[in-house]
Amino acid sequence: MIVILRNSEDSCVSLYHHSQIAENYTGTFEEFCRLFLAGRVSFGPFWKQVLSYWEQRKRENLLFIKYKEMKDDLPAMIKKVATFLGKTFTEEEIQKLSEHLNFESMKKNPAVNHEEIFKILRKSGYTTSNHSFLRSGKVGAFKSKLSPDMIKEFQTWSEENLVGTGLSVE
Template sequence: MEKPRKTFIGLVDKAIAAANSMRPDELLFSYKGILYPTTVCSPETFKALESFEARRDDVILAGYPKSGTNWLSQILTDLIAISQKKTPGSESGVNAEEEEEPYLEIGDAEKYERMTKLPSPRFVVTHLRPENLPKSIFKSNAKILLLIRNPKDVATSFYHFCNGLPTLPSYETWDDFFTDFMRKKMVWGCYFEYLSEWNKYADKENIMTITYEEVKENPAQGVKNIATFFGIPLTEEQLQLVVERSSFQSMKKNSDKTHGSFGNILFRKGGVSDWKNLFNEDQSKRMDKAFEEHIAGTKLGKKLKYDLYCKA
């Protein structure tokens, strides 16, 4: 992913420029009861998305915002390059000839027509809940890597992200943000509902769930598991290369080339348990209660190891 991502960088720069001339109340719009950023999504794009035709060999990454989708995108892009006998990071990498923004719901309504011309395997990323994805994704039986992260760190990372990115409403205080996060006023919807909806698909053979924390704990094993799921054989040398290139330090260092000015906002800490610097006791208990009500006891709930990562 070191090659300059002109489409992506251009899209972000354009969105930031547009957001700078908008009022805070104009930054978001609602579609089917969920908020989205006006500068990168549109009702027209969502309408066009319904007719998107997924392919059986599409490589799909699903994750809520601030769960680590950019990190896993790096890993998957490199794995696809290896599967095509290409060198990760080279000009001949994935979709180099006809680059398209991989986030499915981001961009103009014509992108899906352009995507029909992309060579397989296409790499697709989405923050959408399953019920808002095009039906063809599930009909095609394409493999989906579902990425989840402990909710307290998601909220913490999201707070800093909102305050760094002009395309999203900013917050004067963490308390204000926390209130909105718990009242389902976030872009891409409520995280607990997101987990709850995806949990209905957790047993499907073509869906593999991985947590941000487990990849952080053992990157080599995480990469190995992802490669196995997508049927990509790796040599020890290739494995180490992917792990190295997807380290936080390496991605941050290359972020100017891969993400432009957006990289400074995107790559902040990349750690675990940063929530302890923001949550007060009452907020911590409120989130514990929400977790219990929505997702504890389910397959995804257990996978998150909530007691390990979210209890002080």
């Protein structure tokens, strides 16, 4: 099992946009943040889920990766995953995989971006959102979406949930 941890703020923003298209969420972003913090959204409560995997991080069959590490050095993460899976790749294969697996390539890939499904949802009237399944993929993009007060609330919430766990999230 491979677990990828993204910071709570970016996860919230991403889930908000996903919920608009996939679940027809129509509330405000501020309301969604409150629901996220309360653990009342899909895939929540966030820290309970994350920490349930973190507690098992030493198991042989579990690899724990931070999203930021993957974004900072995709080739290194490909090598790490390959090692975890007992595979080896040449540098040329790593380069090709890096090109294929980078966010912009994945965003354009119909096998990954689910655009056909979302076209059907829009056409049926289930959702009016024009967001795509893979939207920005940037680390720290929450800074342009969350208010300074909400950022502070997320930081405090994360600190409270991470006390004594040994887990840090950038």
